[in-house]
Amino acid sequence: MSKYVLIPDSFKGTMSSSEICGIMRAQIAAHDPGATIVSIPVADGGEGSVDCFLEAMGGDRVELDVCGPFEGETMRSFYGLVDNGKTAVIEMAACAGLPLVEGRADPKRATTYGVGEMMVDAAKRGVAKIIVGLGGSATNDGGCGAASAAGIRFYDANGRSFVPTGGTLADIDRIDSAEKSPCLEGVEIIAMCDIDNPMYGDTGAAAIFGPQKGADPSMVAELDQGLRHLDRKIRQDLKLDVSRIPGAGAAGAMGAGMPAFFGASLRMGIETVLDVVGFENIVKDASLVLTGEGKIDTQSLRGKVVIGVSRRAKMFGVPVIAIVGDIGDNIQGAYEEGVSGIVSINRVAVDFKVARNRSRDDMALTVDNLIRMFITFSREAAK
Numbered sequence: 001m002s003k004y005v006l007i008p009d010s011f012k013g014t015m016s017s018s019e020i021c022g023i024m025r026a027q028i029a030a031h032d033p034g035a036t037i038v039s040i041p042v043a044d045g046g047e048g049s050v051d052c053f054l055e056a057m058g059g060d061r062v063e064l065d066v067c068g069p070f071e072g073e074t075m076r077s078f079y080g081l082v083d084n085g086k087t088a089v090i091e092m093a094a095c096a097g098l099p100l101v102e103g104r105a106d107p108k109r110a111t112t113y114g115v116g117e118m119m120v121d122a123a124k125r126g127v128a129k130i131i132v133g134l135g136g137s138a139t140n141d142g143g144c145g146a147a148s149a150a151g152i153r154f155y156d157a158n159g160r161s162f163v164p165t166g167g168t169l170a171d172i173d174r175i176d177s178a179e180k181s182p183c184l185e186g187v188e189i190i191a192m193c194d195i196d197n198p199m200y201g202d203t204g205a206a207a208i209f210g211p212q213k214g215a216d217p218s219m220v221a222e223l224d225q226g227l228r229h230l231d232r233k234i235r236q237d238l239k240l241d242v243s244r245i246p247g248a249g250a251a252g253a254m255g256a257g258m259p260a261f262f263g264a265s266l267r268m269g270i271e272t273v274l275d276v277v278g279f280e281n282i283v284k285d286a287s288l289v290l291t292g293e294g295k296i297d298t299q300s301l302r303g304k305v306v307i308g309v310s311r312r313a314k315m316f317g318v319p320v321i322a323i324v325g326d327i328g329d330n331i332q333g334a335y336e337e338g339v340s341g342i343v344s345i346n347r348v349a350v351d352f353k354v355a356r357n358r359s360r361d362d363m364a365l366t367v368d369n370l371i372r373m374f375i376t377f378s379r380e381a382a383k
Contacts, residue, residue, distance in 0.1 A: 002032050002287040002378070005318075007040040007279075009270075009305040011294040011325055014356045015363065016048060017041035018055055023360060024290055027367040031375055038282055042305055045192035045269050046135025047099070049091040050080040053131075056277050057082040064121055066114035067149070069100045069138050071163060079118050087129040087276060088122035090115065092251060093136035096145075098213060100138065105214030107140035107206075107223060108167030112254060116149025119262070123183040131272060132258065133192045134251035138213055140166035140206055140223045142199070142230045143257015151179040152261055166206075166252065169226030175237040177261070189264040192272050194304060197249030199242065199256040200227040205249035213252070227253050234260045270308030279312050288374060289313050289320040290367070296342060297328030307337050314338030323366060325359070343370065 008020045015023075021039040028037055040056045043049035054061060059082035068075035080089040091097075095114030098105065115132065122130055139145070144154060144164040153161050155174040164172055198204050206215065206223035215223060230253075231243045240260050242248055247266040248256035258264035273279075283289060291309045293300065300306055310320045319340040327344050334342065345362040346355055355362070 001034055001036060003036040003038070003285060004028050005038045005040065005283055005286045005289045007042060007289065007291050007305070007309050008323070009042045009291075009293040010048070011359065014294065014325070014359045017043060017052060019360070020292070020363060023363050024367050027364055028371055030368070031371045040273070040277055040279070040282070042270060042273055043133070045091065045133030045194065047091060047093045047097060049133040049135070049192070050078065050089050050094070053082050053089045053273075053276070054080050059083070060085070062121070064118070066095050066117040067111065067145075068114060069096050069110045071109070071111050071113065071165070075100075075114070077114060077118065079122060081122075081125070081127070083276070085125070086127060087131065088125075088127045089131045089133070090118050090122070091133040091135070092254065093133070096139050097136045098138045099136070105138060107138065107210055107213040107215050107252065108219065109165050110139040110141065110213070110252075111145035111163065111165050112137070112139050112141055112143055112252075112257075113145035113149045113163060116146030119146065119189075120150055120181050120183060123181065123187050127187065129188045129190065131190045131192060131276065132264070133269070134247075134254050134258070135192075135194075137251040137254065139254065140210060140213065140215075140227070140252035142169060142227055142253040143261055144169065144230070146254070147257060147261035150184060150261070151181045152177045153179060164230075166223050166226060169230045172230060172233050175233050177238065184262065189258065189262045190272055191247075191255065191258040191264045191266045192269040193247035193250045193255050193266045194269050195250050196246035196302075198244050199231055199248040199253045200224050203249070205253040208249065209252065231256070268303050268308060270303070270305045274308060274312055280315070283313050283318055284316045286313075286316075286318045287378070289318055290323060290370075291320060292323035294324065295326040295328060296322060296324045296331055296334065298330055301331065301333050301337070306339065307334060310334070310338035321370060323363070323370070325355075
């Protein structure tokens, strides 16, 4: 009996990974009705990450009131509990995300405080591991908001405690972690991060991501200076150097704050997903793996979904087909990583505005074609 493992990334702006899994499953079931089909939808740490983990593993969705993207605003948010309640999955976009500030984006005021509240809530429930997805944020506070919610104190030159935001990082005179919530002690914390930008500078958090959060050039410069100041204080008071860790600039430099304030490790999203779902046990007896993303290019070769999946499947000799929207140049290295074939769903040459409206049908037809071929070749090989 055949076993198929479906583990695609989303096609940004077109189809979610859960939708893609559903389309793939329907086509496989039509041609191989007795097959075992395992769906593992993948998200990059941004919006939808919690639901993907819950769909792949089962678990509980925890709802709670936390601080929203601006101080003084309370909102209903959520995180997930998986692995029999031993692991919490938090997407910072659920309380500090850019969609939550539509029409009033302001990275000088936005805070990650609610993210810290969710981390503390999960730790008090006795989890052994917390996964925080760094994606889709409206913030530029270096994770100081989350740290404040966890009991870390920031003081200005007058000795007053305050919760720093992007616009007030330069006011930090001293950082004191003595009152950090004891419930976080011993909890493994992982930050899912698929970029390698540094904390500040020309390719840092403010310069690269500030404009999409509402920052004009003068604000970008101010935010960048604030992050440089925060880095100096982290070095001075916490004795840590986090500014050049690959990914330190993720999510308004939350990528720097997570290791600085919580001792977190920064990991590629797909590596985290594969470990948490126990991918080796799932794939070891599989007949075929179907993965994919909106476009495969040289950036993909750095270890995003297709490559991360292929490297693991290669260890067990399981073929991997990548189903994508666009295929970029110079991606031959994907085959060395374990990809057996790369197929585009773009069946006709049309503009993206047209292609996105027919993407679901094109995905179904592409998978239909692939499964027909796979079953035919499998039968011939078995003779």
